[in-house]
Amino acid sequence: MIQSSHHHRPNRLLVTGANGFIGSRVLDRLAAECCEAVGAVRQGAMKHPGWTKWMHGPDLGPDADWEPLLTGTDVVIHTAARVHMMQEDSNTAGEAHRLVNTQGTLALARQAAAAGVRRFIFISTIKVMGEQSRRPFRAGDTPAPSDAYARSKLDAEQGLEAIGHESGMEWVIIRPPLVYGPGVGGNFATLVKWLARGIPLPLGAIDNRRSLVARDNLVDLIATCVDHPAAANRTFMVSDGEDLSTTALIRRLSEAMEIRPWLIPVPARALLRVGRLLGQGPLLERLCGDLQVDIEDTKSRLGWHPRIDVDTGLRQALMEPR
Template identity: 50%
Template sequence: MDRRTILVTGGSGFVGSALCRQLNALGVFSVRAPSRREGELNATTDWATALAGADAVIHAAARVHVMQDNANDSQAEFRRVNVDGTLNLARQAAAAGVRRFIFISSIKVNGELSQPGHPLGADDTPLPQDAYGVSKHEAEQGLLQLAAATGMQVVVIRPVLVYGPGVKANFLSMLRWVQRGVPLPLGALRNRRSLVFVGNLVDLVLACLDHPQAANQVFLASDGQDITLSQLLTAIGQALGRPARLLPVPPVLLHAAARMLGRADLAQRLLGSLQVDITKNRKLLGWTPPYTLEQGLDVTARAFLDTRHR
């Protein structure tokens, strides 16, 4: 039986590598994952070899959101990679006869926060707040216009914070804090966040490879279980076998301290709510997350402990 060829960009990254592992494990796909040098993402990259005979593209490569951006013109650099690079790849994919193009976008296209009791939806009016979110939104718009002009089907998936084995950045910091028994002044927080286990995100991407109702649609990706930050840290402690040390400091004091330190952005990420509604996934695709939040955290914690014991 001939295997369908899938091109995965960003195959060495956190999400891309998980996608490649699962696609290879299924045994029915031929997976192409160009190296970073081969698949540099800009407006002039030649993708002809990588796209030859490809049935679908899963575009996970991007210039990601960074806390301290040293680029002289941050917006221009994000556009160069995330907009120009993405649309260059997509135009070549359409010309090569690629059937479906799946774009891993970001919840930042929807915005930074949700209002209590009003989770963000896939079809809400976009409200990106930073250069990264704006670039992802512009790429989405260009892709959907290209789909209308060429007939290549586009699927946009906006994940919330992704966690799982090998996770980096803030989630890794939380694992380390809890493992070390660091006292954290976060025990009184009641803001709610949506997260997505990388296994759930991969499963959603695979569902979107072929489902006819996915064509030219936008979906949000989450575990379908919202949680407060204090609950999350407690759950991480349970998964690690080490209770989280949480101090019940009032959020108003945390906001004040963050402002005094010039870190209002950090306060927003820690203290604000960001909930999403994935009802559309269930209605259009019949998709529900195969892993619970607890299962995802357990797998993530075990992988974290394994790396520490090597």
């Protein structure tokens, strides 16, 4: 495909999952910056009070009809997904992830191509590469997903590439690691709660390396990929550009909270043993293992650099979401 040598600003964008943690911020940024940005939210979902343009999209599945939202759209940014749930039955989870993350994404992509959408940006996950890295993951490495959520995202990536190849619609895939920012949930929110309560944590001796990405850095990369000619038909890794051990993350987070953490130096091996006995093996493996990404290709190809550093990102993450 011939790429234009200049940035082609889109007239109209569609952001799915527009009331989500990432989608809401993408919509705010692009609506303020460039063009008509339409947010699609699920039937019955609350709309963001600041939005001028939003629509109830169909529920994300294989039979969804996106045509009314796609007419006249240049770029789709697909952030909507069924996220990984910790305590669910793996068989039903696998089917639910496949329906939403794979079939739902590909139904949207096929309809986007048919409607003449120029570029489709898909927010995937670093989990398609695996749960742990021996060396920092690069975009060209062989994926090794280890759960139903990650497999559903990888299948969507591969299907999207095929649709792009057949139709000429450009695709961009972004694989973020843990995304944090104001209003973040999950393990990050739990950690903040524990630190605020002064709970002793046996995480004072973990010498691993993990990549994270502040939400504003991820959103900045997404905005760059909207019209950058070198982004077409590429997969990108993203992070803050500084990898931290779990122990260092807790120390830096505590500094941002202006408290002193109660860290007990328990060797990682002992932690893992106890974790497995208590049925918390996967969580402890994440806390003790390495998961690094290499963003050099993203930086050199797009001329992109993380906008904010880790400490700024952590301070922002402690603010109330607006």
